[in-house]
Amino acid sequence: MNESVIQVRGLRVRFGNKVVLDGVDLDVPRGSVTALVGRNGAGKSTLLRVLVGALEPNGGRTVVLGVDPAHEGARARSLVGYVPDQIEVPAWMRGRDWLAFVRNFYPGWNMKGQERWIDLLELDAETKVAEMSKGARTKLALVSALAHAPRVLLLDEPFSGLDTAARHAITTAVLTSLRDESRTVLLVSHSIPDVERLADRVAVLSDGRIESFGDIEDLARSERGGIDLDALLLAGSTVGVDGL
Amino acid sequence: MSALTTLVRQEARECRQSLIAAPCISLAVLATVHVLLPLEFAVAQAAASCVGILVALWSVYFAADLFATDCASGRMRAKALLPVSALEIWRAKVVFYALAVVGIGGWALGCEYALQWAFGSPDSRMYFTDALEPFVARLPFLAVVAASAILCSLIVDSALVALLCSALVAFVLAGIGVAWSRGLSLLGVVWGPVEWSVANVAGAALLLALGALAFARGQARFGSRRVRLRLVLSTLGAALLVGGIVGASAVYRRVTGSLEDPRSTFETASASPDGRWLAIEVVGPSWTDGSGRSGTRSVWVVDLATHESELVVWPGCLRRDWLNGCALPWDDAASFRAEVLSFEDMRYTGSNVRVALRDGAWASTPCDPGETDESRIAPAWAETTREKRENDGMYALSVRWPARGIEREFVGDRQETGLGRGIFLSPVPGRVLTLRDDTLAWVDLEDEQAVSLATDVYTLQPSPGGSAILVRQPNGVQALSALDGRPLREPWPADCVVSWIEGEGDPHAVLVRELGRGGRGFVEDLDNGARFEFEGDSWMSRMHRLSDGRYVYVDQHSDIVIADARGARLEKLVDR
Numbered sequence: 037m038n039e040s041v042i043q044v045r046g047l048r049v050r051f052g053n054k055v056v057l058d059g060v061d062l063d064v065p066r067g068s069v070t071a072l073v074g075r076n077g078a079g080k081s082t083l084l085r086v087l088v089g090a091l092e093p094n095g096g097r098t099v100v101l102g103v104d105p106a107h108e109g110a111r112a113r114s115l116v117g118y119v120p121d122q123i124e125v126p127a128w129m130r131g132r133d134w135l136a137f138v139r140n141f142y143p144g145w146n147m148k149g150q151e152r153w154i155d156l157l158e159l160d161a162e163t164k165v166a167e168m169s170k171g172a173r174t175k176l177a178l179v180s181a182l183a184h185a186p187r188v189l190l191l192d193e194p195f196s197g198l199d200t201a202a203r204h205a206i207t208t209a210v211l212t213s214l215r216d217e218s219r220t221v222l223l224v225s226h227s228i229p230d231v232e233r234l235a236d237r238v239a240v241l242s243d244g245r246i247e248s249f250g251d252i253e254d255l256a257r258s259e260r261g262g263i264d265l266d267a268l269l270l271a272g273s274t275v276g277v278d279g280l
Numbered sequence: 281m282s283a284l285t286t287l288v289r290q291e292a293r294e295c296r297q298s299l300i301a302a303p304c305i306s307l308a309v310l311a312t313v314h315v316l317l318p319l320e321f322a323v324a325q326a327a328a329s330c331v332g333i334l335v336a337l338w339s340v341y342f343a344a345d346l347f348a349t350d351c352a353s354g355r356m357r358a359k360a361l362l363p364v365s366a367l368e369i370w371r372a373k374v375v376f377y378a379l380a381v382v383g384i385g386g387w388a389l390g391c392e393y394a395l396q397w398a399f400g401s402p403d404s405r406m407y408f409t410d411a412l413e414p415f416v417a418r419l420p421f422l423a424v425v426a427a428s429a430i431l432c433s434l435i436v437d438s439a440l441v442a443l444l445c446s447a448l449v450a451f452v453l454a455g456i457g458v459a460w461s462r463g464l465s466l467l468g469v470v471w472g473p474v475e476w477s478v479a480n481v482a483g484a485a486l487l488l489a490l491g492a493l494a495f496a497r498g499q500a501r502f503g504s505r506r507v508r509l510r511l512v513l514s515t516l517g518a519a520l521l522v523g524g525i526v527g528a529s530a531v532y533r534r535v536t537g538s539l540e541d542p543r544s545t546f547e548t549a550s551a552s553p554d555g556r557w558l559a560i561e562v563v564g565p566s567w568t569d570g571s572g573r574s575g576t577r578s579v580w581v582v583d584l585a586t587h588e589s590e591l592v593v594w595p596g597c598l599r600r601d602w603l604n605g606c607a608l609p610w611d612d613a614a615s616f617r618a619e620v621l622s623f624e625d626m627r628y629t630g631s632n633v634r635v636a637l638r639d640g641a642w643a644s645t646p647c648d649p650g651e652t653d654e655s656r657i658a659p660a661w662a663e664t665t666r667e668k669r670e671n672d673g674m675y676a677l678s679v680r681w682p683a684r685g686i687e688r689e690f691v692g693d694r695q696e697t698g699l700g701r702g703i704f705l706s707p708v709p710g711r712v713l714t715l716r717d718d719t720l721a722w723v724d725l726e727d728e729q730a731v732s733l734a735t736d737v738y739t740l741q742p743s744p745g746g747s748a749i750l751v752r753q754p755n756g757v758q759a760l761s762a763l764d765g766r767p768l769r770e771p772w773p774a775d776c777v778v779s780w781i782e783g784e785g786d787p788h789a790v791l792v793r794e795l796g797r798g799g800r801g802f803v804e805d806l807d808n809g810a811r812f813e814f815e816g817d818s819w820m821s822r823m824h825r826l827s828d829g830r831y832v833y834v835d836q837h838s839d840i841v842i843a844d845a846r847g848a849r850l851e852k853l854v855d856r
Contacts, residue, residue: 085502088361090357090360090361090499090502090503091500091501091502092500092501109365109500110363110364110365110368111363113361113362113363114363118361120357120361122354122357123358124353124354124355124357124358125358126294126353126355126358128294137286137290138362140282140283140286141283141286141362141363141364142363
């Protein structure tokens with residue numbers, strides 16, 4: 037639990053003149069579920085894109101499972117499972133077509149695992165992506181992220197815009213994944229109940245920096261730091277606070 | 281299955297509609313040609329054109345669609361999340377494109393040959409094959425256009441816009457090709473089809489390399505189109521700017537015939553009355569664009585005190601004395617005139633400019649368009665007119681002496697009545713030198729007597745100031761006074777070529793060159809008898825005599841130097 041599988045040091049990202057991440061430091065221990073919260077535009081998705089090597093930072097250093105994604109992006113992506121906030125799967129493909137396409141890039145792709153996740157998530161993989169609901173697309177992305185048995189799972193707003201059933205299915209899948217395979221999860225979410233249910237650590241991203249980071253229970257009880265869990269989580273909550 | 285194969289297959293699946301439509305449309309067009317056109321020759325020609333145009337269209341269409349649709353739909357972002365490098369995705373795109381174009385092109389070709397076999401004849405197949413050749417020759421250019429279309433598809437979000445941009449780029453590329461060809465011709469280089477093909481293929485490769493770089497940089501920023509756009513435009517802009525500046529500079533240096541260029545020679549010169557400035561007419565090294573032109577002329581002003589030089593007229597030459605071809609003297613201490621030449625053929629445009637020193641800088645302004653031919657050796661005492669007679673085709677030169685009311689008409693051919701060639705008016709009023717029937721004679725207008733001065737004369741050459749002439753005969757060259765006809769020195773032997781050295785005032789200095797291998801050159805001043813050996817290439821170099829007796833010339837090291845009246849080299853005017 038003490039070994040960091042994700043290390044972020046002084047990470048800086050800017051788009052044009054706009055500074056999105058301004059010296060982010062973060063350590064995610066092995067086997068933990070870390071929730072990354074913050075207001076819209078705080079840079080949570082940007083941080084995850086940097087971690088999978090899809091976005092080259094302007095400064096700082098990141099290491100994921102011993103790999104620097106800025107220089108070995110393809111290798112980093114082969115080691116982690118990533119569910120992006122927007123799932124851009126060709127609309128004409130069926131779910132199973134997409135999985136068949138993606139699995140060619142992962143030597144460790146587990147077909148049995150794929151079917152298991154499809155069943156667990158109750159995904160209709162024969163449906164065309166164009167006809168899939170947002171929840172189904174998220175499930176498809178989750179299947180493709182989990183079927184190659186990654187040691188790190190990065191989830192970017194997986195519960196956004198989902199109904200209760202879909203949310204429950206995905207949460208169950210994540211918990212199962214954690215239980216079975218001792219996977220490390222970095223979760224970006226605005227849903228406080230889901231964060232409370234899944235995460236054991238919380239990092240609050242504000243003004244381009246990690247404002248606070250620690251065990252969710254410790255942060256909630258901390259009087260010295262004056263941190264209130266609800267206020268902490270609400271700091272990043274503008275949508276999806278149902279369940280509070 | 282490898283990642284590359286998977287990605288190529290995915291490309292094919294995503295473009296499957298186009299991959300089906302393109303061959304069908306190609307077949308339909310070719311079949312229509314066979315149905316509509318009656319003659320097999322016409323069918324072969326039209327089918328070859330159709331195949332060529334279809335291949336070009338499909339090449340550009342697939343190139344324009346290669347990235348644009350993916351970028352617009354977000355699929356490129358999805359591919360950015362696959363565990364493959366950006367270059368792997370790029371390779372897959374290019375491989376798919378090559379396979380698609382070759383496949384569709386091959387299909388169109390195969391269809392037409394099949395139609396030819398079915399409905400044509402051996403002759404029509406031969407016609408078809410021959411008619412394809414011009415299109416095959418243009419394939420390298422198509423490669424450049426296709427590569428630019430791929431670049432366009434990287435930086436816009438719509439295949440249609442990319443297609444339109446590609447058409448625009450094709451025109452721009454054609455323009456660049458024309459400018460490139462023009463620039464090369466100005467540099468004396470003419471490219472053939474092979475060179476152009478190699479250049480086109482290299483250009484296509486460079487554009488693809490730029491595209492790969494832009495794509496990789498864009499993918500590193502989560503498929504950012506802005507990054508790609510910025511990189512492509514900045515690189516192309518910088519390349520065009522640098523290339524344009526370097527090319528224009530090279531062409532400029534080449535065609536201006538810089539005074540500092542050792543390949544340039546000076547044709548003639550004229551010094552200011554105070555001896556401070558020297559206007560030099562420079563002829564640049566030969567170049568050609570296929571029209572046979574050579575040597576651009578330009579006029580430079582050199583400060584004889586500081587040796588600084590400045591280009592003042594280009595293309596142009598010093599205003600000439602129409603009778604002996606020497607440069608006219610300066611109008612005053614700080615201005616002279618020059619003739620403006622056409623850049624296209626280096627011919628006189630009919631316009632003159634006055635070059636004057638104003639506020640420490642040389643500036644040229646147009647002269648009065650009514651300026652007529654001028655000569656400093658045309659004596660003021662005479663008026664002349666020449667007309668061609670209609671009855672016998674001969675010319676009549678009328679010489680009038682208004683002060684005495686005398687007019688005399690000289691009839692002869694063009695040569696015999698040409699001022700400065702067949703007839704020369706002496707500075708002494710009433711005296712005319714004529715060269716006709718190989719005899720040089722004095723004619724006195726008052727008593728109309730003609731006195732023979734020399735026989736077997738080939739040519740006469742007036743001195744820069746008009747007070748002497750050089751007369752070439754079989755047995756040598758004589759220098760005679762144009763005032764009284766007396767010899768200025770002993771004749772030079774026949775194996776010498778003698779010519780006047782131009783200069784200010786009325787110098788009687790000549791350059792004597794010995795004929796034959798290793799022949800030397802000498803400078804002689806007929807006024808004071810000074811004689812020295814010329815150290816430069818006497819056959820190639822021109823000399824100019826300044827009013828103080830010094831000489832300006834190009835030495836054996838191609839430097840422009842100044843020597844004193846005895847030939848002792850004084851200083852280097854232009855180090856080349």
